[in-house]
Amino acid sequence: MLLEVKNLCKRYNKKIVLDDISFSVDRGKIVGLLGENGAGKTTLLKIIAGFSKPTSGQVLINNTKVGVETRRYVAFLPDTIIFPKWMKVKDALKFFSDFFDDFDFQKAKDMLEFLNINENGKIHDFSRGTIEKLSIALLLSRNVNLYLLDELLAFVDPISRDVVINMILDNLSEEKTVIVSTNIISEIEHIFDEVIILKDGKIVLIDSAENLREKSGVSVNQFFKEGGTK
Numbered sequence: 424m425l426l427e428v429k430n431l432c433k434r435y436n437k438k439i440v441l442d443d444i445s446f447s448v449d450r451g452k453i454v455g456l457l458g459e460n461g462a463g464k465t466t467l468l469k470i471i472a473g474f475s476k477p478t479s480g481q482v483l484i485n486n487t488k489v490g491v492e493t494r495r496y497v498a499f500l501p502d503t504i505i506f507p508k509w510m511k512v513k514d515a516l517k518f519f520s521d522f523f524d525d526f527d528f529q530k531a532k533d534m535l536e537f538l539n540i541n542e543n544g545k546i547h548d549f550s551r552g553t554i555e556k557l558s559i560a561l562l563l564s565r566n567v568n569l570y571l572l573d574e575l576l577a578f579v580d581p582i583s584r585d586v587v588i589n590m591i592l593d594n595l596s597e598e599k600t601v602i603v604s605t606n607i608i609s610e611i612e613h614i615f616d617e618v619i620i621l622k623d624g625k626i627v628l629i630d631s632a633e634n635l636r637e638k639s640g641v642s643v644n645q646f647f648k649e650g651g652t653k
């Protein structure tokens with residue numbers, strides 16, 4: 424098992440944001456993490472990425488308790504812009520290459536060329552959608568076991584969404600696992616192996632996408648919109 428989450432709880436002051444969450448994810452899977460605003464998706468991904476501490480419970484990646492060590496296995500796409508204002512694309516490439524041993528420089532360059540993103544461009548002058556595509560390209564150029572993509576496709580235009588989805592698929596192997604939190608469900612659900620639905624910090628559904636569609640008779644998107652529980 425690549426990822427094991429056991430009785431995870433997160434509280435901010437008195438507010439319970441994650442309430443006794445347990446699940447595990449195998450290698451090679453694409454998991455759709457769904458939930459309304461405030462359900463706890465970002466909090467969960469940040470804890471798995473090692474950027475936020477649980478109040479109680481445990482997260483194991485490759486059998487190692489989450490922390491500095493496990494950050495080597497994980498690439499995290501946050502839902503905010505990570506680049507400083509002065510940075511050009513070529514600086515971001517250099518930063519990733521200096522910072523991450525697992526970064527494939529040539530792969531990143533090829534992806535950026537494919538996406539028509541100029542290396543001399545200043546990142547903060549780009550549209551939010553282009554910044555998202557750049558972030559995804561850099562992230563997928565890391566060779567890690569687990570990719571956590573928060574709010575994927577939030578800013579990407581409908582035409583580019585398929586391009587991004589195909590980049591994810593091209594990058595996958597049996598060893599790599601992807602957890603995607605998104606609100607653009609209908610366009611990406613075909614790549615989900617498993618679906619987790621969070622509501623008020625609790626898991627209300629965890630199933631294979633295929634089972635979910637078969638049992639409910641509707642798409643994952645429709646199922647989620649109708650309330651997300653069986």
Ligand SMILES: Nc1ncnc2c1ncn2[C@@H]1O[C@H](COP(=O)(O)OP(=O)(O)OP(=O)(O)O)[C@@H](O)[C@H]1O
Pocket residue numbers: 435440458459460461462463464465466467
């Ligand atoms: N640093 C923090 N301090 C206090 N409360 C927080 C903090 N971070 C998140 N929360 C609260 O935790 C809850 C879950 O937030 P989270 O961002 O994880 O939800 P989400 O499912 O990712 O939502 P969205 O789809 O809107 O991004 C929210 O009620 C939020 O206000």
